Amino acid sequence: MFYLIAFGLLTPIFALFLIERIPNASLLTVGIAEAIFLMTLAILRPFTQLSSQSDTKGFRTQYLLWFGSVFIVLSPFLYLLSRDMLDIFVIQMIYGIGVAFSEPAWSRLVSQTNTIPSGKYNEPYYATGTLVAAGLAAIGGFIAEKQGIPTLLLYVGATLFCAALIMIFIYSRIGMRTHKQKLW
Secondary structure, X not given: OHHHHHHHHHHHHHHHHHHHHOOOOOHHHHHHHHHHHHHHHXXXXXXXXXXXXXXXXXXXXXXXXXXHHHHHHHXXXXXXXXXXXXXXXXXXXXXXXXXXXXXXXXXHHHHHHOOOOOOOOOXXXXXXHHHHHHHHHHHHHHHHHXXXXXXXXXXXXXXXXXXXXXXXXXXXXXXXXXXXOOXX
8 A cells, every 4th residue: 555655646647747847748758758757567467477376385475575565666766867857767667667566465355354255346445546556646746846856755665665665564464374364
């Protein structure tokens, strides 16, 4: 949830950031940047999920989480250092790699804690997530308007860092255990 919260702050103004800060950025190049993120994620996701499924004790998935978390946390700080759209395309690829490598741990935690019943559509979770995203979009716009986009990127990076630490801690407590063991 914290990963979503952090990027929820940035999502509504990402295009504006690129167009204002990066030379030759346009709506087309912003769309290409998002496509690069989604294609990277789509290409890597099956491999990381398959790797995690065969990981009975959870160690490989833990390493994927660590690796992916580093890439996710680096992304907003790299945006601050970007000079052109090629930099943005590479950062989007790095972010996609990070999400693809972190997702198996998220999936493992959800399945082990049984927070969402398998095979059932659970509207309260989706509604809550949508409301949180809506609120964060407004907060992200407010921060960008009042303090600037670089400050927002620092907030996003700090939030992602905290989220990564929390996720790694929770995964080491829950994700490394088998289904037959108690969670705490």
